[in-house]
Amino acid sequence: MKKIGLVGGISWTSTLEYYRLINEGVNEKLGGLNFAECVIVSLNFDDIQKHTWENAYGLLREATQTLTQTDVDAIALCANTAHLFADELRAGIGVPLIHIGEETAKTVQRSGLKKIGLLGTVHTMQKDFYKAKFHALGIEVLVPTLQETKNYIQQTLKEELGRGVLREETKKNYIAIMNELVAAGAEGIVLGCTEIPLLIKQTDVPVKVFDTIAIHVNAIVDFMVS
Template sequence: MKKIGLVGGISWVSTMDYYKFINEGINLKLGGLNFAECIIYSLNFEDIQVKSWENCFELLLNACGKLKSSNVDAIALCANTAHLFADKLQEEIKLPIIHISTETAKAVKKQGLKKVGLLGTKFTMEMEFYRKKLEENGLEVLIPEKQETRDYIQYTVKEELGRGIANSNTKENYIRIVNELVDSGAEGIILGCSEIPLLINQKDFITPIFDTTKIHSEAIVEFILS
């Protein structure tokens, strides 16, 4: 097996999911008492918030450097928004970074879909770094049209889901937001924030839902066993 380095703590809630899904995936493939050999560098999420994501390259680079010094074979950033710097980090550390939006695009294309709705942090929805990877794979990407809706998602991801709080009112609002994207033509919905699956999942919708945490974790398992 290959050794994987995980940059976590962004947030700790979804990092637990990554650890669970990866180890379950390895055991499903190999059986017995086989689990992943991995090292987690868990960042302090408050440091990210103080600096803001746009200014966090050095924090992420330091984490990746520590993992590289532990002789990992590849790195996974356990947050969609952290992929703002994925290409630059890979270039700096000279190790593969398993890219979440590339793997998500593969999963969407397997279902033959062309147009998807994207929910995530404001950075993930509004900046090019995430949507560009999807578009390079032939996908049309829709995000919530209203600024106030995107601001609401940002607030609830940061102040509720990032703390492990799943509010029933918030869930109703997210379901409404998803349905608005579907009404606008989205054939599937990407949950492009690793905390959003704490609130909504495929059981809440007929439309295909793409849980990026699970998709990313499956890709990490494939790498470990490759």
């Protein structure tokens, strides 16, 4: 089995899901008492907030360097927004970086969909680092048009889901936002923040939902047992 290095803590709630799902996935593949050989560097999310995501490259670079010193065979960043710096980090770590956006875009492509709605942090919805992975495969990406809506998603991700707080009112609002994207032509919805699948499930939306944690974990497990 290959050893995986995880950059977590962004946030701890989704990192917990990564750890659980990776171990379950490895055991499903290998059976017996086989579980994941992994190393987690868990960042203090408050440090990210103080630096802001735009200036978080140094923190992520330090985390990946710490992981490479433990002889991991690949690295995964346990947050969609952290992939803001994935290309730069990939160039300097010397081991594969399993990219959540690339894996999700390939999964959408295999589904045959050509237009998807994307929910995530403001950075993930507005910047090109994530959407470009879909555009490269000929997939159109729709995001909420109102800045107020994007800010609401950002706020609830940070202050609620990132703290492990799941509110029914927030779920209803997310469903309404996703239904607006479907009405605008989205054939599927990408849950482009690793906290959103804690709140939203396939049964909540009338179109195909792409759970980025599940997709990322599947790619990680496949690598580990390959």
